[in-house]
Amino acid sequence: MAIVETSITPIGTGTPSVSKYVAKCHEVLKEYPDLEYQLTPMGTILEGDLSKIFEAIEKMHEVPFDNGASRVSTLIKVDDRRDKKGTMEGKMRSVLDKL
Template structure:
C-alpha cells in the first residue's frame, strides 16, 4: 500500500479561489472504495493501491478542466514502502512516539 500526496491547482480560472475545484476532486475520491484519504490545508493525502490511486488522480486532474480551468498543475509525491505495511496513521504514530 502506498501513501500519496497530491496537489491539484487549476490555473486560468479568473479567480484566486480554488475551493470549488478541490471539492470536485474530493467528490471523485468519495465515490471510491478501498482507499483512505485526508484533506489537508495544502494538499490531499491518499492511501491505497498505487495503480488504483494513480488512476484516481488522473480523473481528479481532469476535473478542473471540466469545470472551466484552462490549465491544471498537479504535483504527486509517492511513499511506497515494501518492507512493511505503510499507512497514513502509522507514519504519524511513528513520529509521535519519538516526541
Template structure:
C-alpha cells in the same frame, strides 16, 4: 527483505511480502491546481475533487491544508490521480498543474495513520 536494504529488488520478495502481510499499500500526496480560472480561490475545485474521492472504492484519503493524501494500491492511486487531474477541466479551468509525491514502502506495511503515529510517538 535484505535485498531492499542493499538496493536490489527481486519480484519474488514483493510477492512474498504481499502473501505474508496482505496487499502492500502506497501513500500518495497530490495537489491539483487549476489555472486560468480568473480567480485566486481554489477551494471549490478541492471540494469537487473530494466529492470524487468520496465515491472511489479501495482508497483512504485525508484533506490537509496544502494537499490531499491518499492511501491504497499503487495502481489504484495512479487511476485516481488521473481522475483528480481532470476535475478542474470539467469546471472550466484552462490549465491544470498537478504535483504528486508517492511513498511506496516495500520493506513493511505503511499507512497514513502509522506515519503520523510514528512521529507522535517521538514527540
C-alpha cells in the same frame, strides 16, 4: 500499500480561490471506497493500491478542466514502501511517539 500526496491546482480560472475545484476533485474519491484519504490545507493524502491511486488522481486532474480551468498543475509525491505495511496513521504515530 502506497501513501501518496497530491495537490491539484487549477490555473486560469479568473479567481485566486480554488476551494470549489478541490471539493469537486474530492467527489471523485467517492468512486474509490478502497482508498483511504485525508484532505489537508495544502493537498490530499491517499493510501491504498498504487495503481488505483494513480487512476483516481488522473480523474481528479481532469475535474478542473471540466469546470472551466484552462490549465492544471498536479503535483504527486509517492511513498511506496514494500518491506512492511505503511499507513498514514502509522507514519504520524511514529513521529509523535518520538516527540
